Amino acid sequence: MPRLALPPHVIKQDQAPMRQHRRLAVLRRVLHDETLPLRVRTAASLVLLYAQPISRVVRLTAEDVIDDGDALMVRLGDPPSPLPGPVASLVRAYPAEQPRLARAGSRSTAWLFPGRQPGHPMDPSSLLDQLRAAGVPAQRGRASAIRQLVLQAPAPVVARALGYHDKTTTHLVTEAGGTWSRYAPGDHSR
Template sequence: MTDPDFSYRDETGHFIRWSVQHRHAHGLTCGAVRWTGPQGTIDSEKRWADAWRLLNDNALPTADRVAGLLLILYAQKISAVSQLTVDDVDITGETVGITFGTSPVILPTPLAALVRELVATRHGKAKIGTPDNVPWLFPGGQPGRPLSDSQPGIRLHKIGIRPQQDRSTALFTLAAELPAAILARMLGIHIQVAVQWQKASAGDWAAYAADVSRRNSWPDPSGSGT
């Protein structure tokens, strides 16, 4: 954990604390920061403006567009984005899905097209030729290694994207729209984190299951009433 290129720092901290708590390890400590709510401004207009730009600005590198959109639309940490592999992407016919947690997410058409392009053309500085044997969605400069955790964030900053602010806005918005359990499965975040964001966004899902059970019928899109 002292290595500057170390990945999954938060997850490892959770594991160390869990191990000590359950007496599987002794004499280890790992600091934790109490979460007090989203940091910075929750700016939905900026989030959507950034998403529109990444979807439509063909002058930007495909890798940067995909990394930014995964952060802005699906609240993915930069460190998680850099660790994605081709196996996390499922391309079946016209459908493109990607797995962040335990449940795959079906991507909308514009983003799906960019992910298809990235899978077909990805290469790092150390990679010459076809990318068939590169497992990483975002290959790094060292053979067989992905981009370091910091590189996608640096590249996004250069094109005017603020990862921390946009991710906070994404989490805040999604937490107001989805139950915490679904949010955790979809985004690959801890259920307690999802609950905290739900509370911060004032999304009240306590009566969600009861509300669904009361729905005796669904609107008929054809208008026939059947």
């Protein structure tokens, strides 16, 4: 078989991760701009803070939000991730604002982001369009968030807490120049 020469993968500027200060500015605006729909504010917060893809955000159910009275947590991986105060108040207020008709058709699963058809979650492309219209660059913000998270904590810990694969976060930490390369995951109590 002849040798093949593949062109290098070029990352366009509109696909590159956002800078940290820009991501935090967008997150701050989403948290405080009450002119935006609560659905958009809630979804954007999960994307910009916990690096969740839109396809995973729309599949969250009401059971994935855990309120123990003191703290509000969302089950993205294991263990559930705590939501900071401003995001927690958005997530608490969001289900109360939703029309009950979307949830009435599905007694077994109450989607956090219900779709138009009873029993189905919202279409990810529809939510992505709403985020874009609100000025939230979801893919770039998510890429920025995951890179920042793997720089702050060991890649296996981030992967487990946010529902990512270990190899994905390990690759991202080396790409981002992180120092957690010698972290040994697992039980250290022995």
